[in-house]
Amino acid sequence: MAGRNHSAWLLAAAFLLFAATATAQDNCASAKFPAGRSFQRCTSLPELGASLYWTYHPANGTTDVAFRAPQSAGGWVAWGINTQRPGSMAGSSVFIASQDGSGVVSVLTTYLESTAPTLSNNTLKLAVPAGPGAEYSGGAYTIYATVALPGNSTVQNTVWQAGPLSGGRIAPHPTSGANLRSAQKLDFLSGGRSTGAPRMHRRNLREFQG
Numbered sequence: 789m790a791g792r793n794h795s796a797w798l799l800a801a802a803f804l805l806f807a808a809t810a811t812a813q814d815n816c817a818s819a820k821f822p823a824g825r826s827f828q829r830c831t832s833l834p835e836l837g838a839s840l841y842w843t844y845h846p847a848n849g850t851t852d853v854a855f856r857a858p859q860s861a862g863g864w865v866a867w868g869i870n871t872q873r874p875g876s877m878a879g880s881s882v883f884i885a886s887q888d889g890s891g892v893v894s895v896l897t898t899y900l901e902s903t904a905p906t907l908s909n910n911t912l913k914l915a916v917p918a919g920p921g922a923e924y925s926g927g928a929y930t931i932y933a934t935v936a937l938p939g940n941s942t943v944q945n946t947v948w949q950a951g952p953l954s955g956g957r958i959a960p961h962p963t964s965g966a967n968l969r970s971a972q973k974l975d976f977l978s979g980g981r982s983t984g985a986p987r988m989h990r991r992n993l994r995e996f997q998g
Contacts, residue, residue, distance in 0.1 A: 816841065819856065822923070825932070827854060829862045829979050831892045835966040836950050840867070844976045849940045850917060851976050855932045861887060861949050864958050865929045867901075867948045869914060873972045878903050881912040885922035885929040886953060895920045895931060896958070907958065914938050942977035 816830035816839040828839035834948060838857035845851065855867035868882030877900055884896040886909075899911040915936035922931045937944060948970045951961030961967050974981045 792907065821930070825854065827852065829976075831974070831979065831981060833948060833970070833972065835970045836948065838865070838867075838948050838950075838970075840946070840948075840974075842944065842976060846977070849937075850934055850936050852932075852934050854930055854932050855883070856928055857948065857950055859926045860927070861891070861924065862949060863949070863952050865931070865950045867931055867946070868934065870945045871970075872946055873911065874973065876898060877947055877949065878905075879946050882916045882947070882949075883919065883920050883922075883931045883933055884958060885924075885931045886958060887924055888956060891921045891924070893924050893929070895922045895933075910978065943975045944972060945971065946974050947971045 816832045819839065820832065820840065821827075821841075824992060826843075828843045830839060830841040832839050836857055838855065841854040841856070853867070855865070857865040859865050864884055864886035866882045866884040868880040868949075869947045870876060870880040873877030879979045880900045882898060882900060884898065885893060886896070896907065896909055897912050897916065898905065898907050898909060899913050900907075916936045917936060920931060920933040922929060924930075949961050949967060951967075952959045972981050
């Protein structure tokens with residue numbers, strides 16, 4: 789009897805995992821992209837209303853990604869990979885999308901060397917075979933990038949964020965609630981994922997003038 793109950797429990801757990809994965813896929817599968825872009829996989833991220841879309845290329849270990857998150861025109865969004873401190877923004881290589889007063893969208897590519905980073909452009913600690921891009925439409929930013937997965941590993945610690953602009957500068961994001969839970973370990977091959985809250989710190993992103 790105990791063995792039968794254990795088997796039933798395993799089947800129920802597997803079903804719930806499958807249902808959660810299918811729901812995440814359904815929530816993001818209807819997204820549209822311009823210029824004929826398409827992606828093989830997607831997941832609705834658990835925080836900040838964001839979604840990630842990607843196509844993994846096993847032949848060269850690269851992944852084409854599109855990160856989409858709702859935000860006002862007066863704010864910024866970011867997505868990246870942390871190879872040093874799982875669950876933390878510090879140690880991450882990130883792509884930050886924002887726009888200037890005339891509506892021109894740009895992408896800052898930077899390495900967050902500490903909890904008060906300098907946000908110097910072009911300092912990523914991962915290879916980017918093609919230049920990133922971004923757009924703002926329908927109240928959401930979308931960041932496009934191709935990255936070589938660090939260590940040639942399909943499992944990576946991913947992070948994402950959203951925050952305000954102040955005087956045209958990237959201002960610090962909130963340090964509570966969803967902004968502290970915006971981290972996830974993701975397998976770019978299988979789509980498997982698990983969440984992890986970033987460590988608390990005072991100033992995740994220091995003001996930056998683009």
